[in-house]
Amino acid sequence: MLRTTKLPFPSPLFLVLVTSVVLSNFTALPGTAFAQHLISMMRPAEGQFIVDRASLLKQADYETVERLADNLLKSRAAPLIVVTISTMAEVGGEGMSIDMFARTLFDQWGIGPKTVANENWNRGMLLVVAHDDRKARIELGAGWGRSHDKDAQQIMDELMLPHFRQGDYSSGILAGVEGLDAMARDLKLPSKSITSRPIKASDLWIAGGVIGLAIFSVVSLVRRGTNGWAWIFWGFVFTVVVMVMFKSRSSRRSGYSGGSYGGSSFGGGFSGGGGASGSW
The missing domain is CATH 3.10.310.50 (Diaminopimelate Epimerase; Chain A, domain 1)
Structure with missing residues (x-):
């Protein structure tokens, strides 16, 4: 009469190890x-x-x-x-x-x-x-x-x-x-x-704002001369623009600057x- 031998079932730890090895081949x-x-x-x-x-x-x-x-x-x-x-x-x-x-x-x-x-x-x-x-x-x-x-x-x-x-x-x-x-x-x-980008409503608002500021500046200069608010206002705008440009430039990561790359x-x-x- 033939005798049968039961093979031991792999332990859960063994299965986890085998699975991790297989998966590592796909995620290298x-x-x-x-x-x-x-x-x-x-x-x-x-x-x-x-x-x-x-x-x-x-x-x-x-x-x-x-x-x-x-x-x-x-x-x-x-x-x-x-x-x-x-x-x-x-x-x-x-x-x-x-x-x-x-x-x-x-x-x-x-x-x-x-x-x-x-x-x-x-x-x-x-x-x-x-x-x-x-x-x-x-x-x-x-x-x-x-x-x-x-x-x-x-x-x-x-x-x-x-x-x-x-x-x-x-x-x-x-x-x-x-x-x-x-x-x-x-x-x-x-x-x-x-193709040029179609004009948006926001563009019109910006253009209108610039025109309005220009009119304000002209009127201020005509009425008050160099003592008017226009000089102060545009000085403030210029300062803000320079600060924004400097911050934007400094925040961007510069490229490789160590000479000619040969890699x-x-x-x-x-x-x-x-x-x-x-x-x-």
Whole structure:
């Protein structure tokens, strides 16, 4: 007669340990959760900044983007990578939002150095355009700290999408790169080049206020001369404006200033610094 042996059931502690080991294989990179390695795309070679799978960039614009990205990496240690695809599904992103797709690709490639000169940095940038999905995303490294979401959205809405809606993807991508370049250098963003923003009621109120203040100043100067309130008022306004500008400038984090950066575009950086999405 055959004898049967009962195998001992694994203890709860053993199951917890096994589960944690399995899960660690999916969460090795920050911000990716279970999504890492889903995107079947090779990152560009070192010294290159574009993966144009959808062939959206004209040759002249391609060369300009490469030059801008190369200069930005060397002067600000802020690598800017541009990716164009036909659809997210064709590269393993089926069912993903453009936000998740960009975050996953950013983390998978490790865009940007995590540290520069022993300082936490992580200021990489990724621009993704999915042509047939009609979606685009600007993804920023965690070092940006979500402080430039407004700038990124302005670049998307005013510089890129107007071109995309007219079918001129190459000009839209170049305009987006120029905007990100200005943002990374703490410069004023380029003005929109196609459509102008409609006049809002708030704009009319501001214009009316400026005109009213101008009339007040003229009347005060005519009646009271240099002893009028106009000089005091405008002196106060000038002081406030200077203080606001100084505070704004000092609060913005300056770029890399340690000379020419000679590191890699891919140094284990990870997403989490915000960005902007758009569709057309």
